[in-house]
Amino acid sequence: MGGIRMTVIPVNRTPRPRFNVGGLRFVLRSPQAAAGAAILLILLLMGLLAPLLTRYDPTSLEFGTWLKPSAAHPLGTTALGQDILAQLLYGARLTLLIGFVSGLVATAIGTAAGIAAAYFGGRTDEIINTVINAFLVLPGLPLLIVVGAFLRGGGVWSIILVIAFTGWAFGARVLRGQALALRGRDFVQAAIATGEGPGRIIFAEMLPNLAGLIAANFFSTALYAVLSEAGLSFLGVGDVSKITWGTMLYWAQANQALLQGAWWWIVPPGLGIALLGTAFALLNFGIDEITNPRANHANKATKVLRRGKAPQAVAPQPDGPLLSIRHLDAGYVTPRGPVRAVRDVSLDVRPGEFVGLAGESGCGKSTLAFAATRLLDPPGAVFGGEAVLGGKDLLAMNPEELRRVRWKEYSLVFQASMNILNPVIKVREQVYDAMQAHGVKDKEKLEARARELFRLVGIRESYLDAYPHQLSGGMKQRVVIAIALALEPKLVVMDEPTTALDVVVQRQILQEIDEVRRELGIAIIFITHDLSLLVEMSDRIAIMYAGEIVEEAPAREIYAHPKHPYTRRLMTAFPPLSGERERREGIPGRPPPLSLELSGCPFFDRCPARMPGLCDVKKPANVEVEAGHRVACFLHSPAVKEEGHALASD
Numbered sequence: 116m117g118g119i120r121m122t123v124i125p126v127n128r129t130p131r132p133r134f135n136v137g138g139l140r141f142v143l144r145s146p147q148a149a150a151g152a153a154i155l156l157i158l159l160l161m162g163l164l165a166p167l168l169t170r171y172d173p174t175s176l177e178f179g180t181w182l183k184p185s186a187a188h189p190l191g192t193t194a195l196g197q198d199i200l201a202q203l204l205y206g207a208r209l210t211l212l213i214g215f216v217s218g219l220v221a222t223a224i225g226t227a228a229g230i231a232a233a234y235f236g237g238r239t240d241e242i243i244n245t246v247i248n249a250f251l252v253l254p255g256l257p258l259l260i261v262v263g264a265f266l267r268g269g270g271v272w273s274i275i276l277v278i279a280f281t282g283w284a285f286g287a288r289v290l291r292g293q294a295l296a297l298r299g300r301d302f303v304q305a306a307i308a309t310g311e312g313p314g315r316i317i318f319a320e321m322l323p324n325l326a327g328l329i330a331a332n333f334f335s336t337a338l339y340a341v342l343s344e345a346g347l348s349f350l351g352v353g354d355v356s357k358i359t360w361g362t363m364l365y366w367a368q369a370n371q372a373l374l375q376g377a378w379w380w381i382v383p384p385g386l387g388i389a390l391l392g393t394a395f396a397l398l399n400f401g402i403d404e405i406t407n408p409r410a411n412h413a414n415k416a417t418k419v420l421r422r423g424k425a426p427q428a429v430a431p432q433p434d435g436p437l438l439s440i441r442h443l444d445a446g447y448v449t450p451r452g453p454v455r456a457v458r459d460v461s462l463d464v465r466p467g468e469f470v471g472l473a474g475e476s477g478c479g480k481s482t483l484a485f486a487a488t489r490l491l492d493p494p495g496a497v498f499g500g501e502a503v504l505g506g507k508d509l510l511a512m513n514p515e516e517l518r519r520v521r522w523k524e525y526s527l528v529f530q531a532s533m534n535i536l537n538p539v540i541k542v543r544e545q546v547y548d549a550m551q552a553h554g555v556k557d558k559e560k561l562e563a564r565a566r567e568l569f570r571l572v573g574i575r576e577s578y579l580d581a582y583p584h585q586l587s588g589g590m591k592q593r594v595v596i597a598i599a600l601a602l603e604p605k606l607v608v609m610d611e612p613t614t615a616l617d618v619v620v621q622r623q624i625l626q627e628i629d630e631v632r633r634e635l636g637i638a639i640i641f642i643t644h645d646l647s648l649l650v651e652m653s654d655r656i657a658i659m660y661a662g663e664i665v666e667e668a669p670a671r672e673i674y675a676h677p678k679h680p681y682t683r684r685l686m687t688a689f690p691p692l693s694g695e696r697e698r699r700e701g702i703p704g705r706p707p708p709l710s711l712e713l714s715g716c717p718f719f720d721r722c723p724a725r726m727p728g729l730c731d732v733k734k735p736a737n738v739e740v741e742a743g744h745r746v747a748c749f750l751h752s753p754a755v756k757e758e759g760h761a762l763a764s765d
């Protein structure tokens with residue numbers, strides 16, 4: 116199915132941050148993050164409480180030189196007679212500031228560049244990617260030294276700028292790669308298809324999924340910043356008049372502390388840098404663990420609890436169709452001309468009715484469903500006709516009118532719908548979102564409705580707290596069905612909603628769907644290849660062939676007395692509802708290409724009962740041959756048949 120798969124069910128998300136990466140709860144949940152945070156906190160406190168932890172001024176030269184560690188100077192003194200403990204404590208301030216601020220600036224640049232490149236693509240991506248690559252191929256240290264030397268004398272802020280300027284590109288590249296993958300995911304495509312703006316998509320859909328990566332990026336850039344500052348200072352390129360752990364190492368080296376055997380001058384700042392690096396690395400791992408729900412949770416057993424509920428009476432079906440499709444023409448605009456996948460199709464769906472749509476692969480079922488619900492994306496196009504839902508022609512609505520009725524009046528579930536669930540957002544919020552987007556704000560109502568929906572589709576309520584990956588495919592599809600039902604639409608279009616699932620789960624879900632629609636009186640258009648399934652479930656079945664509806668009748672009637680030769684062949688191609696399984700015949704031949712215009716019956720070439728000179732010359736009209744039973748075949752329409760014969764003998 117080209118062009119239509121991105122269109123989805125009514126998930127409308129509100130842009131709110133869903134990650135509280137810094138939350139204490141999260142830190143406590145990951146031992147690594149907890150250890151990293153503890154080390155960082157200690158180093159931070161060292162800097163902040165420096166005046167309380169030492170009574171010495173770090174720049175004071177009043178002590179003896181090269182003093183070994185002692186009670187008066189626990190870490191000894193420098194060659195100039197400064198107290199090393201005081202330098203270590205005060206040095207933590209600038210070291211941490213440079214690490215954090217450079218990390219933040221570089222991460223912000225990298226994130227903005229990476230996401231902008233991935234989201235906007237095309238020229239924007241080309242330009243940003245070229246700049247990223249240019250920065251990546253420039254050797255890091257020489258670049259740092261050159262820019263550092265250039266900005267020398269600019270103080271701490273110039274160091275921060277230098278580090279951020281040279282350190283953003285790696286993060287940008289990683290972010291771009293991830294964001295590109297994310298942009299192709301169904302839930303982002305869904306957001307685009309439902310008309311969400313770039314800001315909302317980037318901040319509400321993409322950023323939460325990239326939060327782990329961005330956090331990891333921040334900590335690795337902060338680590339890079341601390342090491343770069345140490346390196347620059349060590350080489351004397353930084354501002355060596357300031358006290359940082361890097362400049363401490365510079366002065367120790369400049370005074371040949373190692374040759375003097377003054378290890379106490381080198382070890383403390385070296386250890387400080389190593390500890391800070393360890394803290395950032397641990398936080399990095401921990402945050403990955405926290406923000407990546409897959410890594411965080413073992414895949415739990417996803418046993419589905421089904422409730423034993425007696426089916427209730429079918430909702431009364433008042434006269435008049437809920438959906439009336441009239442002379443719908445739709446298909447695809449291709450370089451080789453239009454493909455007419457839906458040809459002059461008319462079909463009514465009454466309130467509460469279960470209408471099955473069957474036919475071989477490629478006959479236009481999905482195109483019909485998507486076109487009629489105005490969800491056909493380019494290159495798909497509606498060429499003509501109307502689709503009147505509750506008195507309003509969907510095909511004539513402006514985008515705003517359409518947005519108001521879509522999802523509230525009708526929704527859609529298709530085979531890959533479960534992929535529209537955002538993997539990093541709990542299921543509860545995704546169910547809430549659909550309702551919130553249409554005005555339900557009261558938390559209690561939202562929760563009660565979410566629970567009710569889960570009960571309806573047969574999922575234990577506790578799974579509202581789960582992330583999508585914790586659910587099996589069947590459960591995810593149930594969640595999507597629950598969301599599609601959230602606003603109690605009058606019509607739900609289901610395009611092979613269970614095909615990707617195993618047979619047992621398929622059955623269970625289909626029974627649930629049937630019960631739900633009976634309970635809520637929702638009309639359903641159900642598309643599947645499985646005709647025997649449709650016969651069991653549907654009130655009415657429409658058979659499509661080569662873009663046309665060739666037969667339409669109550670389910671039992673079409674099963675017991677199929678009239679169109681194609682329907683008959685289709686029935687024999689499927690196993691019977693009961694009795695022994697036997698080998699089934701396929702239908703020989705292929706349907707005609709939908710790019711062709713056909714003058715006669717589209718089944719002519721494969722029809723065992725074809726009447727040359729008639730069926731290939733004139734198109735049989737779709738007429739009601741018995742109450743509620745329509746067929747487009749000369750064999751079953753005497754009047755038309757006579758007319759056709761007259762034509763054939765002309």
Ligand SMILES: Nc1ncnc2c1ncn2[C@@H]1O[C@H](COP(=O)(O)OP(=O)(O)OP(=O)(O)O)[C@@H](O)[C@H]1O
Nearest residue numbers: 116117118447454456476477478479480481482709
């Ligand atoms: N993007 C596209 N460009 C051109 N032709 C397309 C495109 N998408 C679908 N088609 C054609 O439209 C016709 C109808 O496709 P459609 O998917 O509606 O059939 P279907 O009956 O739903 O098939 P299936 O059961 O396999 O999903 C097919 O012949 C298909 O090749």
